[in-house]
Amino acid sequence: MADELQIEEMLEYIWMLEEDHGKAESTLMDDKFGNEVANKCLNEMVGKKLISFSDSRIVFTDNGKNLAELIIRRHRIAERLLNDVLEMSGDEFERGACQFEHFVNEEIIASICTLLGHPAVCPHGKKIPPGDCCTSARRNLGPVINPLSEIRSGEKVKVVYVTTKSHASLDRLSAIGVIPGLKLTIHQKHPSIIIQYGETQLALDKDVAENIFVRKV
């Protein structure tokens, strides 16, 4: 019987292939995991009805897809946690995230996700599949980190991380001083959000504010 971990790794890899290329060729699996291991695992996965083959392509079954989604979600949530909150860098955090995804259960991930304010993208800018905690309105655990757009006016907060889609926006924000660690006050929220830090007042769109994650101080 193939290793449980190995199967999870493969599901994750198939997911990423589909995400990047739209399809997963089985030959690519051989390249990544080696011929023998790949064959053995893939067969077992077919047996467990996680995947099926159509020609040389690997296709998820519904079960397989759900499972893969959970694993990807765990991995990327872990990345967020390690990168932004624990501030690990480079290889260190990547390795951490890889280990992380295999031993945490859904409940823990939901709590972390809530703590982080339900992030939508990982530090590499890839989408994090939303879990129940993100979609349901019930929030048992009040998030510690929130997008700036959800903070009430008058509150003092500290920037934890910034996730904008484009380099340009991120750079512009950081050039005027909005970087992790910055303490700021929400001056007002309508008609535009205005934040105040030091002697600077900055007006910004809700779109931008949604990408600035802060922690109350």
Add this chain to the structure above:
Amino acid sequence: MHDIKTKSSDSKAIDYRIALVGNPNVGKSVLFGLLTGKYVTVSNYPGTTVEVSRGMYVGSNNTVEVVDTPGANSLISHSEDERVARDILLRDEEKKIIQIMDSKNIHRGLLITTQLAEMGLPVSISLNMWDETLDRGMTIDTDKLQNTLGVTLTKTIATQKYGIGALRNSINSVNVPKIRIDYGEVIEGGIKRIEELLPENLTVRKRAIAIMLLSYDEDLEKTLKFDKQVISRIHKVRGDVQRQYGHSLSYIIIRKRSEYVDDLLEGIVSYGGKEEKAGEISRNAFFFFIMPLISFFIGLKVMDLLMFMIANYVVASGQTALILKLVGGGVSVGFYSFYLFSREYKTGRKITSILGALTMHPVLAWPMLLVVLWGIYKIVGEFGAGDCVDFIENKIFGSSLEMSGGFDFKVFIPFTNIEYVFTHVNFQGINYYLGLLCQKFMSADNFFFELFLGKNAGIIQVGVTYSIAIILPIVGFFFMSFGLMEDSGYLPRLAVMLNRFFKILGLNGKAVLPMVLGLGCDTMATLTTRILDTKKERIISTLLLALAVPCSAQLGVIAGILGRVSGLHLTIYFVVIFSQMLLVGYLSSKILKGTRSDFLMEMPPFRRPKLTNILLKTYYRTKWFLKEAVPLFVLGTFILFILTKLGILTYIESAASPVVKHFLGLPVETTKGFILGFLRRDYAVVSIFKALEEKAGNLTIDPNQLIVALVVITLFVPCLANFFVMIKERGSKTAFLMFAFIIPFSFLVGGVLRYILQWLSI
């Protein structure tokens, strides 16, 4: 776009250049003016300097040139401004840098200093706006900072010319700042590897270029003209380094710099001092007297405007109207006072900061905006376009054939009927005297007399008179109000207020500058659309300016004419124009490819505007305007004259009449007005109004006809000058496409409006 070529024809060799560098809105342009004696537009609005100004250093005997750069928060190009600033610094010439900082935002200023240090450029630093720093109770230990950086720091207040002498002296002792940031092993390794790839002939230190390349400055690769192989190697190094980080490298680098500056300022900046508070007397006067009075007036005026809009339907007698207005005023005093006393009274903030917050308040700012607009209309539309134009047109210029009858030189006391007439001035108008002079040589129906002084299309009688008598006062007063909004800091606050509205149009709050300026002159506004970040935004704003933003000359005449006819129709006019702006903006934001940039704008503090700066600015803008407009007026009138003489006008009139007569339901005579619209939009309004007036004879004009005509003429093509600028800024293809869209569209809207009005039987 931005030409930054050096003139090679300079007769004297230039010893060196001084480049003024700094964040946006820190006062570079004011200092430029002080150092060169040359005026450039100065305002309390970030990003005003779009073109690079150059001038000679005063007292240098024309051997030292000063260059004013656009404000930049970083020397890595994110925007046009930053690109221009960076390119000036990279140019191969002997230069010294004066870095200007807003001293209360010293942290952000020093971020730029770190980059200048990396480039290895000699710098002298001006800590500007020193007064505002003191006001905020902030102290900066400049001696200590000066020692650490090894660079002269000069405290300045540029607008008061404080510290300028010392700054001038410091130019002789510029130094490269002693700053060395360690970006960590990984990035430093990357920097070394890139340095090895760079050619030897760079104008600044390799380290700076390497860091910029690591920060994803793609544009720099083009500017430096690296060959493909080098670029791909650089990309490889960058990829290797990037792999070690979860965030973009540019972000990591800025964070490192920021941390460095934090450490640098440790123990140098403190907030120990007492914050300057407004004097007890003026503060109380503000809370207990001035604000209640202003807010009462705001309420009164808002009520008044509301009643004016529906005047024809709700007949409020004098007394009810008065009571309603007073109630409006009272309610308004209640609201504003509640806010001020509950939120601001105890904080002891300065009056300007309270006003700054109030003008962005989600609710209370709107009535204020309405009253500001009304005030501008009063000054520009009524006083400028009404009284001043009447006087200059009829009395100063007059008619070539008839005497103007002279005018009384008098004073009067406002709100009373008391007048003191000093003397009657028996001046019959410039044109009349010119006419008299010409009639010595020729009769009044001579060809040349008609060409220059003819009633319908004489170049002097119509062209010159119109441009100076009508346009000059209107535009002058508009620029003055605009300057006031700009320098007080109201304009960026308007951007905050209107951001959501602009988002519907595919723009963002930043577009407020060209749009409001468009109410003054669309031509000038089209030029300023380049402050917008993306191409899509520039195209949309150019289109909307050409289509739906009436310039002050036109607006003044329209509001004057329609306001006299009916308040309801004036409202309908605004609703129609506004809805077309929304519709076209919305559709083009969906159709056009490209992106909208995010709204991110620094709010400058609310300041008391300086009268001299506003007047100076108005003078320069008006002068620019006249230089552009008068020749076009003369040309336009000349074309009109030829068209009339050759009988082409009647031909076009009959060709266009089906549309004008049957679809718009207007008399054929108004066609001439629409043709005039190509030349000047306001000119067309007057001409259409006169045609309708003549047609109506003794009867009153049908307001529906008037409003249809005015809507068409507003939406109709921009004036010739604006069209030329559209071609220049957006390229001829885009400009002609817009032109081809606007003409049928404006007639369509006019026709539809006519039938809707008929159907509603208004």
